[in-house]
Amino acid sequence: MKSRTKARCIALQVLYEQDMTSHLPGSIFEERLVDEPLDPSLQEFSRQIIFGVLPITKELDDYIAQHAPEWPLDQVAVIDRNIIRIAMWEFAVQQCTPVKVAINEAIELAKYFGSDSTPRFVNGVLGALANRSNEIHQAFASIVKSKSG
Template sequence: MKSRTKARSLALQVLYEVDLSGHMPGEVFEEHLNTTHLEDELLEFSRQLIFGVYPIMQALDSFIAQHAPEWPLDQVAVIDRNIIRMALWEFAVEGCTPIKVAINEAIELAKMFGSDSSPRFVNGVLGSLAARQNEINVAFGPKPDKQ
């Protein structure tokens, strides 16, 4: 597994637990650090994903719901929902990852952690959202360090 994929995997596990349990993301992340061996740069990437996605989960979900109308968001598998949130944050909100890379990484995570149908579902929803990258970016506004 590639290094950044491992970092995304850690972020996904934290967001998944937070989504299911309601635990605080900082506490869950700290617990996972005890069993994770990643370089500081990769841990920082995981931290950015977690704390980039977590505060705007509901806003991300509203964009996701528009592109998976046949699946009410509360019926989308928790793992799939979090994979999509992370990829959407990476390419449309933060803009730190090219669209194709974010989607490919999301598909890989879906293959590892999701059901047999997860990769196709994740790819379809993210493909639709990719077409609205600029609109989503504008909706979330400029980043403090990019103003």
């Protein structure tokens, strides 16, 4: 597994566990690092994903719901939602990863963690969201600013 993929994998595990439990994300992250050590730069990348996604989860989910109307969000598997959230954060919110790379990475995570239909679902939703990446980036710039300030 490529190193940045491994960092995304840990971020996904943390986001998934945090979604399913009341565990603190920082504690979950530290536990994951014991099992899967990462280089400091990859730890930071994983940390940025986790703490970049968490404060804007509701807003990310609103966009996901718009682009997966046949699947009410509460019926989308938790792992699938978190894979899409990570990719969206990378290509639309933070713009730290090219769209195609973020989608390909999300599909790889979907193949590893999801069901047989997850890669196709993730690809379809992210493909639709990618067409609006600049609009999403602008919307989240103000959301992130209002939440941090």
